[in-house]
Amino acid sequence: MGLAGTRFGGAAGAFRRIDGWTLGTVLIALAASIPIVAVIGLALTPGESVWGHLASTVLPLYIRTTLLLMAGVGLGTLVIGAGTAWLVTMCRFPGRHIFEWALLLPMAIPAYVVAYVYTDLLEYAGPVQEALRASFGWTTRGDYWFPEIRSLGGAIAVMTLAFYPYVYLLSRVAFLEQSMCVLEVSRTLGHGPWRSAFRVALPLARPALVIGLSLVLMETLNDFGTVDYFAVATFTAGIFDVWLNMNSVSGAAQLASVLLLFVLVVIHLERRGRRGRRYHHTSTRYRALPGYPLRGGAAALASLACLAPVVLGFAVPAGVLGRYALTHYADTLEADFLTYTANSLGLSATAAVITVAVGTFMAYGARLRGGPVVTAATRFASLGYAVPGAVLAIGVVLPTAWLDNTVDAVLDSVFGISTGLLLSGSVFVIIIGYVVRFLALSFGTIEASLSKVTASMDGAARTLGAGPMATLRRVHLPVMRGSVLTAAILVFVDCMKELPMTVILRPFDFHTLATFVHQYASDELLAESSLAALTIVASGILPVILLSRTIGRSRPGHTGAPDGAGATP
Amino acid sequence: MNGLSLTGITHAYDGRAVVLDASLGAPAGKLTCLLGPSGCGKTTLLRIAAGLEIVQHGRVALGERVLADGDDRRHVPPEERGIGLMFQDHALFPHLTVFENITFGLSDPAPGRLQWAREALARAGMAGFADAYPHTLSGGQQQRVALLRALAPEPRVLLLDEPFSDLDVNLRLQVREETLGLLEETGVTTLMVTHDPEEAMFMADHIAVMNEGRIIQAGAPKEIYFRPADRFVAALFGQVNRFAGVVEGGRVHTPVGTFAAPGLADGRQAHVIVRPEGLRLALAGANGPSADDPAPERNATPARIISAHLLGRSSHVHLGAAGPDGAEIVLHAHVPGVFLPETGALVSVSVDERQVFVFADE
Incomplete structure (x- = not known):
């Protein structure tokens, strides 16, 4: 039986007899779910419990801070992301074509790097406050008020700048895909451009906005570098604190389980968004978008509104790092930059290859065997992307430690050999963590290309x-090739930027670029690590280029049109 | 039989039967049309013939060679059958150029076939598109490429699944003629699925009519049109006038005349179908006989014009006539040329008996 026939309910055939696809997919799903199950399992196990202590002391603070952070970042990214997407998609003003892709640039810089740079600029000893003191003749802290960057508000601002591109990206695609006809219908029924936007275009884009928002919230929950650096007491910061400072694994697991409840809400939000999106295409006719021309003050305001996030989210951090790198590159090199780069590249490349191979297997299995079992398995295996790195890390550490101890005990009792710890504290566990976390990324990308x-x-x-x-060989692989490469690049870059899992899982005294920058920045040595930070940013540019190319071709009806009759007039 | 034959095919999806004991032959070198409404199971039959669907019951044979036998669990995979299939959505490979698409099925490309592909492209007016990618082509061009791709490996049988349904009306007529020309030239045995009776009439040497999983009638186009086996086939070619009546003395009485009911016993309920083109209209009070009907028959029925619409080459007329119980009934008539009388004008309606079909009312 062939590749196609099974979808039409064909009967038995060569593939069905040895159903390696179903078995393999289910096994992968089980393996990928071990970390989550381990965390919940440990949290529910009674024993030396610090839960009562946590609940009575820090838990309310963690919950309040995390909720405030999510609310602030969510609101900020929605306003900036959807607003700029609307401007560049529907209006015409100077610089619009540049902003279309430039607005994605802040994606290249991890939030923690943005946090280090702005702290460096805005703290008491930084250049901004120094300049203010010099020009106004102030001498001490008491002479003036200046916002404290190392605060919840600062974290919200930093994460908003780093994460708004998710909302921008998804809402822009949604606006591009919207049939012009529905907007025109709204106009002929007597609504002006503004009312049309709020009564038709935004509601139609709502599912995309919800997906973008849920991705932002997942990233917010995942963030460790920023909240650690700013000493903002969120769940993620709390997990690290309980584990590393209070030395309580089960306490960390209990906090992680509560964090998972937040994640469940966000996943639910995202699923609803995705379901909704399917039904929001009311018409299949596409026409050029209106391109309301803006003039004078309105045009200037629009340009400014699009310029600000790009400058604040990308140009300033990249510029500061670049300047430091020029003056301090020798320090970075001296700090064994090349080893850290090799570590980062090796880990990311290995994880990317494994993740893409597993993702391809799953996507193909889902196509050949699209039954409920396989679908559920792929869903489950894809949950990692929503689970914060800190939680996954705990979930990876626990089973590997158990495995090591068991192997050691068995071998010791049978052969009298002590193996010690085989996996724990090796780079192997980092790779496992990366694969589990980014599996959804590769699976989703490859599955989308297979559906073509x-x-x-x-x-x-x-x-x-x-x-x-x-x-x-002749049809599927060639069609998929581009997407497999895209998936590999996306996973690779995410691994390069990854911080929380790496911090927990890395072997003693082992650094990647990310952990190196985090440690140096925490020791007020941002300048000395700037070259490493800049390297992370440089790799982060890759997916931005990929994404802006894809989005330009995304408009239905213009798909791959050779004359470049793109999405916009 | 020489050619493709499907015998006693029964097929179900998830326990729901979509093909029921269907037998069908596509004689060698001829074009056979499988005609039926959407969802009648005709595409399933086509996929079974191609080997994309494993037959559950029944047999598929090409000449003397059995390709699949559901009761024998024999199944020759599609790639070994030498049967080409052109898909409704064309299914061109997006990553290959037009020329690479066409030559995809040539396992060991003989120079002769490559030359054929180039010439065929040129004749289709697409010589300049050999290196283009499918997404840059218009619907008509994609159709031509898909057809050439299916013909390139010189299949013994070519299957076409609604080959023209993606095209707009004018283009469809043009592409249809081109396709017919190409098929006649290659002389390939063809089985085509369509829901468009006019298309089937135009293309086919033989037509098999299918409904609800069964083959209802098979025969030459003229036979299907003039000797429909049942009500479904009679009504296949468009809107019809339907009357019910009781057989008396071997005849059925209807508001538009009394017709012979061969083979029906007296007292049986009969169902009479009169095609709109079977009604001939003459304006009452006009001097002499009308142009298209020089000799109106004696049993003409008086009727009143409700509305008349010009369709282009013909006119569609709604008429009011006296029904059996005295209430007015509406008749549909199809008149060649321009026939647009005023609403309310009186006409006399006579009937072309070749367009009248009487069936027992089951």
Whole structure:
């Protein structure tokens, strides 16, 4: 039986007899869910429990801070992301074509790097306050008021700047995909451009906005570098505190379980958004978007509104790092920068290859065996992306430690050999953590590309004389190739930036670029690590280029049009 | 039989039967049309013939060679059948150029076939598109490429699944003629699925009519049109006038005349179908006989014009006539050329008996 036939309920065939796909997919899902299950399991196990202590002391603070942070970042990213997306998609003003892609640039800089740079600029000894003191003749802290960057408000501002591109990206795609006809209908029914925007375009884009928002919230919950640096008491910061300072793994697991409740809410939000999106295409006709021309003050305001996030979120941090790198690169090199770079590259590349291989297997399994079991398995295996790195890290550490101890005990009792710890504290566990966390990224990307090969294409290949393997080789793989590469790059870059899992899982005295920058910045040595930070930013530019290319081609009806008749007039 | 034959095919999806004991032959070198409404199971039959669907019951054979036998669990995979299939959505490979698409099925590309592909492209007016990618082509061009791709490996049978449904009306007529020309030239045995009776009439040497999983009638186009096996086939070619009546003395009485009911016993309920093109209209009070009907028959029925619409080459007329119980009934008539009388004008309606079909009312 062929690749296509099974989708039409065909009967038994060669593939069905050895159903490696279903088995493999289910096994992967089980393996990927071990960390989450381990965390919950440990949290529920009675024993030396610090839960009562936590609940009576820090828990209310963690909950309040985390909620405030989520609310602030959510609101900020929605306003900036959706607002700029609307401007560049629907209006015409100077610089619009540049802003279309430039607004994605802040994605390249991890939030913690933005936090280090702004702290460096805005703290008491930083250049901004120094300049203020010099020009107004103030001499001490008591002479003037200046906002404290190392605060909840500062964390909200930093994360808003770093994460708004998620909302921008998704709402821009949604606005581009909207049929112009529905907007025109609204105009002919007597609504002006503004009312049309609020009564038709925004409600239609709502599912996309919700997905973007949920991605932002996942990143907010995941963040460790910023909250640690700013000493903002969120759950993630709390988990690290309980584990590393209070030395209580089960306490950390209990906090992590509560954090998972937040994650569940966010996942639910995202799923609802995705379901909603399918039903929000009311018309399949696409026309050029209106491009309301803006003049004078309005045009200047629009340009400014788009310029500000790009400057604050990308140009300033990249500029500061660049200047430091020029003056202090020798310090970074001296601090064994090359080893850290090699560590980062090696780990990220290995994780990317494994993640993409596993993702391809799952996507293909889902296509061949699209039954409820496989679908549920792939869903489950993809949960890692929503789970904060700190939680996953705990979930990886626990089972590997158990495995090491068991192997050691068994071998010791049988052969009298003590193996010690085989996996724990090795780079191997970092890779496991990366794969679990970023599996969804590769699976989703590859699955989307596989859906471009329709069932009748399979059938066409078969009736033209190509067997199942030849169909895979001659049709599926070539069509998927680009997406596999894209998935590999996305995973690679996310691994380069990853901080919380790496901090927990790394072997003693082992650094990646991210952990190195975090440690140096925490010791007020940002300048000395600037070259490393800049390297992370440089790798982060890759997905920005990929994304801006994809989005330009995303408009239905213009898909891949050779004359470049793109999304906008 | 020489050609493709499907015998006693029964097929179900998830316990829901979509094909029921269907037998169908596509004689060698001829074009056979499988005609039926959407969802009648005709595409499933096509997929079974191609081998994309494993047959559950019944047999598929090409000449003497059995390709699939559901009761024998024999199944020759699609790539070994030498049967080409052109998909409704064309299913061109997006990553290959037009030329690479066409030559996809040539396992060991003989220079002759490559040359054929180039010439065929040129004749289709697409010589300049050999290196273009499918997404840059218009619907008509994609259709041509898909057809050439299916023909390139010189299949023994070509299957076409609604090959023209994606095209707009004018283009459809043009592409249809081109396709027919190409198929006649290659002389390939063809089985085509369509829901458009006019298309089937135009293209086919043989038509098999399918409804609800069964083959209802098979025969030459003229036979299907003039000797429909049942009500469904009679009504296949568009809106019809339907009357019910009781057989008396071997005839059925309807508001538009009395017609022979061969094979129906007296007293049986009969169902009479009169095609709109079977009604001939003559304006009452006009001097002499009308142009298209020089000799109106004697049993003409008086009727009143409700509305008349010009369709272009013909006119569609709604008429009011006296029904059996005295209430007015509405008749549909199709008149060639321009026939647009005033609303309320009186006409006399006579009937072309070749367009009248009487069936027992089951």
